[in-house]
Amino acid sequence: MYPPLVLVLAIFFTVATTIAAMSSPLPHPLDLLSPTELTAVRSAVLASSLVASRPISFHYVGLDEPKKPDVLSHTNAAAAAAAILPRRAFVIARAGGLSHEFYVDVTNTSAPRVVSHGIHDGPGFPMFTTEEQVAARQLSREYPPFRESMRRCGLALTDVGCGVFSMGWFGKNEARRLAKVQCFVVAGGTANYYARPLEGVTLLVDVKKLVIVGYRDRAAYSVPKDEGTDYRAGKAGPPFNGAVPAPGVVVQPEGKGFHIDGHIVRWANWEFHMGFDMRAGTVISMASVHDADADLWRRVLYRGFVSEIFVPYMDPEEESYFHTFMDASEYGLGVSAVPLQPEADCPANAAYMDGYYVDADGKPVKSENIISSITEVRPDVTLVVRMVVTVGNYDYTLDWEFKTVGLAYPHIFCHLHTLCQSNVNAFNYCCCKGYCSTIIDHVEYMNIA
Numbered sequence: 090m091y092p093p094l095v096l097v098l099a100i101f102f103t104v105a106t107t108i109a110a111m112s113s114p115l116p117h118p119l120d121l122l123s124p125t126e127l128t129a130v131r132s133a134v135l136a137s138s139l140v141a142s143r144p145i146s147f148h149y150v151g152l153d154e155p156k157k158p159d160v161l162s163h164t165n166a167a168a169a170a171a172a173i174l175p176r177r178a179f180v181i182a183r184a185g186g187l188s189h190e191f192y193v194d195v196t197n198t199s200a201p202r203v204v205s206h207g208i209h210d211g212p213g214f215p216m217f218t219t220e221e222q223v224a225a226r227q228l229s230r231e232y233p234p235f236r237e238s239m240r241r242c243g244l245a246l247t248d249v250g251c252g253v254f255s256m257g258w259f260g261k262n263e264a265r266r267l268a269k270v271q272c273f274v275v276a277g278g279t280a281n282y283y284a285r286p287l288e289g290v291t292l293l294v295d296v297k298k299l300v301i302v303g304y305r306d307r308a309a310y311s312v313p314k315d316e317g318t319d320y321r322a323g324k325a326g327p328p329f330n331g332a333v334p335a336p337g338v339v340v341q342p343e344g345k346g347f348h349i350d351g352h353i354v355r356w357a358n359w360e361f362h363m364g365f366d367m368r369a370g371t372v373i374s375m376a377s378v379h380d381a382d383a384d385l386w387r388r389v390l391y392r393g394f395v396s397e398i399f400v401p402y403m404d405p406e407e408e409s410y411f412h413t414f415m416d417a418s419e420y421g422l423g424v425s426a427v428p429l430q431p432e433a434d435c436p437a438n439a440a441y442m443d444g445y446y447v448d449a450d451g452k453p454v455k456s457e458n459i460i461s462s463i464t465e466v467r468p469d470v471t472l473v474v475r476m477v478v479t480v481g482n483y484d485y486t487l488d489w490e491f492k493t494v495g496l497a498y499p500h501i502f503c504h505l506h507t508l509c510q511s512n513v514n515a516f517n518y519c520c521c522k523g524y525c526s527t528i529i530d531h532v533e534y535m536n537i538a
C-alpha cells in the first residue's frame with residue numbers, strides 16, 4: 090500500500106466565475122443561476138399578475154435545465170455559437186395558503202418573464218425556509234404552558250434550544266402547514282445538546298400562521314447527562330487522545346493537476362460539469378472519460394445528484410414515531426451545506442467553490458466554500474468532489490470519486506452527533522457508557538442519468 094497521502098486540489102467558485110466571464114461570455118447551460126439571474130427571477134414572480142396574494146415566500150429556486158439533446162449539442166462549439174439556450178428557473182413559492190410553481194425565463198435578465206404558472210393541489214409541502222424555522226422555534230418562548238413546563242423542570246428559557254421537526258405523513262391529508270417543535274437542554278455550553286433532549290414535551294406549530302396549535306407535556310424524564318460525550322478534536326478522552334501521527338506535507342511539483350473553465354473541471358482523463366442546487370447540493374453533469382485507445386471521449390454520466398436522504402427513527406413512542414425526515418426535500422442539502430474547513434475537511438492546499446440560493450424573500454444568498462475538489466493518492470490517484478451538509482444532528486460528507494480507469498462513484502458518509510434518550514424502551518440501543526438512543530435508519534437515494 091502507498092502511504093495515505095491526501096492532496097487537495099480545490100476550486101474557488103468565485104475564481105471560476107471570473108474565468109468564465111473572461112473566456113466565454115455565456116454561461117454553460119447547466120451553470121447554477123447567478124445572483125443576477127436569481128434577482129431577475131424574484132422580480133418576475135413578484136411582478137406577475139398570476140398570483141394576487143401577498144406575501145409570497147420562496148421555498149425553492151433552481152435551474153430548469155434545457156433538454157438533454159439540446160445540452161449535448163451545445164457542447165459542439167459550432168452549435169453553441171449558433172444558438173443560445175434559454176436560461177430558465179423553476180420556482181416553488183407559497184402564497185395565499187397554496188403552493189405555486191413557476192417557470193421563469195431569465196435569458197435576458199433585464200426582461201425576465203414568467204412563462205408558466207401552476208398550483209400544486211396534492212398533499213405535501215415544499216422545503217422549510219430558514220426564516221420560518223427560526224420563527225417557529227421562537228414561538229415556544231412566549232407560550233405560557235411551555236414556560237410553566239420549564240419552570241417545573243427547574244430550567245430557564247435560556248437553558249433550552251428548540252428545533253423544527255417535519256411531521257411525516259401517516260395517511261391523513263392535512264391542509265395546514267404543520268410542524269412539531271422539540272427542545273434540548275443547551276445549558277452549560279454542551280457540545281452535544283442533541284444528547285440532552287427534553288423528552289415528553291412537544292409543540293405543534295402552524296408554520297404558516299405562526300401559532301402553536303397543540304401542546305403535550307406528557308411526562309418528565311431526567312435529561313441525560315453529557316459527561317464524556319465531547320468528541321471534538323482535543324476534547325475527547327481515550328482512545329481518541331493518543332499519539333497524533335506526524336503531519337503530512339502536500340507536494341504537487343507540477344501544479345494542481347486539473348483545470349477549470351467556468352464550471353467545467355478537467356482532470357487526468359476526465360471532464361465534467363460541477364453544479365449546485367439548493368435542494369440536492371452538488372450536481373455532477375456530463376462526465377466524460379477520454380478513451381486513449383480509440384482517441385474519443387466516452388460519456389459516463391449525464392447527471393448525478395442525491396435525490397433524497399430518508400431518515401426514519403425506529404421508535405413508536407409519541408415523541409419519536411413521526412421522525413421520518415426527508416433531509417433533501419424538507420430541509421435542503423444545498424441550503425444546509427456548511428463551509429468546508431481548510432486542513433480539517435480538506436488538506437492545506439485546498440481552494441473552494443461557492444454556491445448561491447435564495448432566502449424566503451427570494452433574494453440571493455451566497456454560501457461560501459461549500460464544494461471542493463480533492464485528488465487522493467491511494468493505490469491509484471482519484472479525484473474527489475466534496476460537500477459537507479449539516480441537517481440537525483447529522484453531518485453528511487457527500488463525495489463523488491472519479492478514477493482514471495473510467496469509474497465514478499458517489500459516496501455519502503454519515504456522521505451522527507451523540508443523540509440520547511432517557512425514556513428507554515425495547516426499541517432503544519444502549520452503549521457501554523450507559524447512554525441510550527433510538528435505532529435510526531438511513532436510506533439514501535441517488536438520481537443517476
Ligand SMILES: *[C@@H]1O[C@H](CO)[C@@H](O)[C@H](O)[C@H]1NC(C)=O
Nearest residue numbers: 173195196197198199200201
Ligand atoms: C433585454 O431586455 C431589455 C429590456 O427590455 C432590452 O432593452 C434589451 O434589448 C434586451 N436584450 C436583448 C439581447 O434582447
